[in-house]
Amino acid sequence: MAKKVMVSPLAGRWYPSGERALRDDIAERCKGIQVVRKRNVCAAVVPHAGYRFSGSVAAGVYLR
Numbered sequence: 001m002a003k004k005v006m007v008s009p010l011a012g013r014w015y016p017s018g019e020r021a022l023r024d025d026i027a028e029r030c031k032g033i034q035v036v037r038k039r040n041v042c043a044a045v046v047p048h049a050g051y052r053f054s055g056s057v058a059a060g061v062y063l064r
Contacts (some may be wrong), residue, residue, distance in 0.1 A: 026051075044061050046062070
């Protein structure tokens with residue numbers, strides 16, 4: 001079965017367009033954030049203004 005992949009018009013503008021660059025960018029934003037496992041969490045409010053604007057805050061929410 002062939003996979004369909006959407007090419008985002010935001011790639012290269014709001015976030016890096018290449019896979020390696022995107023992975024590196026996300027890893028950089030996660031540096032220094034301690035992973036905390038929480039139980040019974042049913043929701044979280046996460047900013048989504050673009051990685052360069054709120055990526056570190058979003059990473060902090062996801063890693064907690």
